[in-house]
Amino acid sequence: MSSNVGLAANEFDPEAAFSAHRDRYIKTLEPLFLPDDPVSNDIVRYFSSLLRVLGMEDKGWDPYAESRDILNDLNRLMKISLPKETFPDREKTPWRLGLLLYSHIVEMDAPYEVITNLLRFRLGKGYSPNPYFDLLTEKEQKNFAKNGIRTGRKIELIKSLSKQAGLGVGDLYDEFYNSRLRNAVQHSDFILTDEDFRSRSGISGTKAFKLTYEQLDVLIARAKAFIAAFFQIEATARQEWGLQKGRAIPYDPRYKGLMEVLVDDRDLLCGFAVHWPNNSHSMYRRTEQGVEMVNCMVDLQNATIDLWVDLYARKPGSFSPLVEHDAEPIYTPLDKSDVRPTWPTSIEP
Numbered sequence: 001m002s003s004n005v006g007l008a009a010n011e012f013d014p015e016a017a018f019s020a021h022r023d024r025y026i027k028t029l030e031p032l033f034l035p036d037d038p039v040s041n042d043i044v045r046y047f048s049s050l051l052r053v054l055g056m057e058d059k060g061w062d063p064y065a066e067s068r069d070i071l072n073d074l075n076r077l078m079k080i081s082l083p084k085e086t087f088p089d090r091e092k093t094p095w096r097l098g099l100l101l102y103s104h105i106v107e108m109d110a111p112y113e114v115i116t117n118l119l120r121f122r123l124g125k126g127y128s129p130n131p132y133f134d135l136l137t138e139k140e141q142k143n144f145a146k147n148g149i150r151t152g153r154k155i156e157l158i159k160s161l162s163k164q165a166g167l168g169v170g171d172l173y174d175e176f177y178n179s180r181l182r183n184a185v186q187h188s189d190f191i192l193t194d195e196d197f198r199s200r201s202g203i204s205g206t207k208a209f210k211l212t213y214e215q216l217d218v219l220i221a222r223a224k225a226f227i228a229a230f231f232q233i234e235a236t237a238r239q240e241w242g243l244q245k246g247r248a249i250p251y252d253p254r255y256k257g258l259m260e261v262l263v264d265d266r267d268l269l270c271g272f273a274v275h276w277p278n279n280s281h282s283m284y285r286r287t288e289q290g291v292e293m294v295n296c297m298v299d300l301q302n303a304t305i306d307l308w309v310d311l312y313a314r315k316p317g318s319f320s321p322l323v324e325h326d327a328e329p330i331y332t333p334l335d336k337s338d339v340r341p342t343w344p345t346s347i348e349p
Contacts, residue, residue, distance in 0.1 A: 018225055021175075025229035028168050032118045033237040043251070043259065044305050045127040047272045049117035050237060052110060053284055053305060054129045055298060057291040064110045065288070071227065074101040092192050095213070098220045103185045105223045106177055111230050112154045115169060119161035126303025132157055134303070152179050176222035180209055241269040246334060248275060248341030255309055256320040257282075258341050260334055275341060277329030278322035280310035319343075 038046045047053075052064070078097045082090040116131040128134070132149050133141060135157050140149075155177060159170030184190040184199035191198050197216050201207035211219075244261040251259035251274055262271035262285050271285030271292070282295040284305070295308040309322055317325035331341050 018221060021222055021225035022229045025172055025226050026233050028172060029229060029233045031167060032115065032122065032169060033233045034240060035122060041121055041124045044272065044307065046121050048127045048305050049114060049121050050269065051271065051286050052113060053298060056293050059288065059290045067104065067108050067110065068231065070104055071101060095192055099185050102220045102223050103182065105227045106151060106182050111227065116158055116161065119158065119165055122165045123161060127305065128300060128303050129298055151182065172226060176219050176226055178219055181211065181219060235268065238269040242267040248334065250344060255322055256329065256343050258331060258343065262335055273335060274307055275331040276309050276322055277320050277331055278310055279330045279332055281332040282307040
């Protein structure tokens, strides 16, 4: 097995082939993560899709970072030169680690959820922390609480949404997802021989199958390229939006809400705030310390994020239903500053 989680020999240069696959996957994912129009279908739903909005969380409850660390650890272990006295079967150890890596990649929840929600956003289908449920059949919905949703079914839904959106995102899974391999690894129903990977595929063995190490190599490597592409384009999207920090951008023309992009210590998008002219705000922020939510909540029924505006004016003026007719609009300060934004004068009230 090559030191780069293995690419088949017929792909000549492992590093170059891996980079080519990753870059191609990034190009396919880019319109989804960096849409030309992030506004028309409500930018709050777009941000929610990137940030995986669920609800309030304390530190230590988000498995996304842990999954990344596991993948990095497995990949590093696969590149270590193993001592023969400790690993007598060391030729097969990297393959075993590679199969664990593959299994974790294809089972990891976050990429499926983010991609599904970004496709929903593009198609105007709203945001949901469970983006699959309202796309399932009535029978599937009845069984969901008990059985959840299969990995293969998630991919089917992504393919369907991708086709509707005119994107090739769903086709990427055909390059690395093998349901039989996934099942064999998940259920420890396989063996590595000197010649190949073998699985009985159940007790009877009637559906037994083999994969050559070359075939296995390609599947593992392309799965790795896919998850690398996902991590990179997700970070790029958050970096691009992080450039908007410290700005107050008109968001709601009726209530005169101003949108602010919130960033983490690396200046990556980590949340958003909407400042209202009645000195209140709605805010969501996800950091390593947990999740903060102020005056907002996931609305499952309407597939959106509800933003609360606090008190309405008793006798509103023409500027906003939130501002009294004889009062001036007052916005809450921008994040970590004393600067109170104002509605742009170039935009009609």
